[in-house]
Amino acid sequence: MRAIWKGALTFGLVNVPVKVYSATEDHDVPLHQVHNKDGGRIRYQRICEIDGEVVPYADIDKAYDDGERTVVLTKEDIDSLPSERSREIDVVEFVPSDQVDLLTLDRAYYLEPDSASPKAYVLLRKTLEQTDRTAIVRFSLRQKTRLAALRVRGDVLVLQTLLWADEVREAAFPALDEPVRISAKELELSASLVESFAADFDPTEFTDEYQEELRTLIDAKLEKGEALDTTETFGEQDEDAKGGEVIDLMEALRASVERSRAARAGSADAEAKPAAKKSADAKSPAKSTSKKAAGSTAKKKSKAS
Numbered sequence: 001m002r003a004i005w006k007g008a009l010t011f012g013l014v015n016v017p018v019k020v021y022s023a024t025e026d027h028d029v030p031l032h033q034v035h036n037k038d039g040g041r042i043r044y045q046r047i048c049e050i051d052g053e054v055v056p057y058a059d060i061d062k063a064y065d066d067g068e069r070t071v072v073l074t075k076e077d078i079d080s081l082p083s084e085r086s087r088e089i090d091v092v093e094f095v096p097s098d099q100v101d102l103l104t105l106d107r108a109y110y111l112e113p114d115s116a117s118p119k120a121y122v123l124l125r126k127t128l129e130q131t132d133r134t135a136i137v138r139f140s141l142r143q144k145t146r147l148a149a150l151r152v153r154g155d156v157l158v159l160q161t162l163l164w165a166d167e168v169r170e171a172a173f174p175a176l177d178e179p180v181r182i183s184a185k186e187l188e189l190s191a192s193l194v195e196s197f198a199a200d201f202d203p204t205e206f207t208d209e210y211q212e213e214l215r216t217l218i219d220a221k222l223e224k225g226e227a228l229d230t231t232e233t234f235g236e237q238d239e240d241a242k243g244g245e246v247i248d249l250m251e252a253l254r255a256s257v258e259r260s261r262a263a264r265a266g267s268a269d270a271e272a273k274p275a276a277k278k279s280a281d282a283k284s285p286a287k288s289t290s291k292k293a294a295g296s297t298a299k300k301k302s303k304a305s
Contacts, residue, residue, distance in 0.1 A: 005141055006114060009124070009150075009157075011091035016113070016120045018089070020141075023108040023158060029214050078143060089139040089159070091150070097134045100149050103168060106161040111150075121157065128152050136162075189253035196260035 005020040033042035046055045062073045113121035128135065128151065135150035137159070148161045213234070220233045 001110075003112070004109075007087035007089060007139070009089045009091070009111065009121075009137070011124070011135070014120055014124075016124060017115045018111040018121070018157075019114045020159065021110045021112065023110045027208065027211060029211055029218065089137050089148075089150075091135045091137050093136050094128075094131070094133040095136055097132055097151070100134050100162075101168075104163045105149070106163055109159040109161075111157040111159055125152050125155070125157055128157075186250060186253065189250065189257060192257050193253060193260065196257055196264065 001021045003019040003021055007018065007020070009016040009018050034040060035042060046057070046060065047053065048055050061075070062078070064071045064073065111121075115121075124135075127133075137148050137150050139146055139148065146161045147164060148159050151158055151160065216233060217230070220230075221228050
């Protein structure tokens with residue numbers, strides 16, 4: 001990994017030099033656009049609308065237009081902003097971790113200690129762990145002031161940027177304003193359905209099926225070219241299939257619970273069969289040896305007589 005930013009994490013008079021790394025990456029298959037007639041690559045160019053010339057990125061500035069006037073902001077103008085020059089991640093408060101709304105979480109970054117001794121880094125990490133608090137910090141990155149949550153993941157401090165309050169839309173849906181009656185039986189069946197799906201979350205058990213199918217399609221086209229019949233690769237697809245409308249909520253809950261239980265039972269049986277076979281195989285050699293020994297003894301007795 002390559003550090004994208006270097007600075008210091010500060011709270012009170014404590015200063016923790018750190019390097020910042022992107023904690024996530026995109027796994028999508030890289031695709032580009034082409035002309036469907038001849039396969040020519042589609043390129044985008046930055047063209048000035050006054051002289052029609054292609055403008056290099058280095059010669060491009062930013063501008064703000066209020067409808068009547070335009071203000072041009074050069075790179076030097078933007079770099080002169082005090083917050084842009086700051087290399088500090090300032091802790092503004094420590095809050096209970098459950099007060100950080102998951103909806104506001106945005107990009108995640110790893111923080112690596114950037115000093116000869118990581119003592120201050122480890123001290124902050126242990127403090128956050130023991131107090132069950134999340135540090136709310138403020139810093140500037142890539143021409144933006146960021147608000148972020150500083151938390152612990154394993155042995156590493158993680159900085160997760162937060163959306164500002166005015167960036168989260170208000171959810172106002174008229175249908176939710178109407179009173180809805182939920183019976184005790186419906187709640188009971190719904191809870192049973194939840195319980196039947198209960199598990200410990202392991203993200204490694206899940207894969208991006210669309211990207212896997214896309215790679216399969218690309219490999220198949222590389223092998224067979226335009227003559228590829230996708231039904232050979234993926235089978236027949238029912239284009240008319242649609243999700244059924246739930247008519248009876250209670251009946252749907254009952255059916256869902258029964259199907260989930262049956263699936264769990266089938267999975268348990270499938271896991272039990274190999275174990276039972278292994279146990280039987282372990283016992284069978286002993287039986288076979290016992291039969292051979294008995295046969296050998298009988299032959300010896302026959303010869304002796």
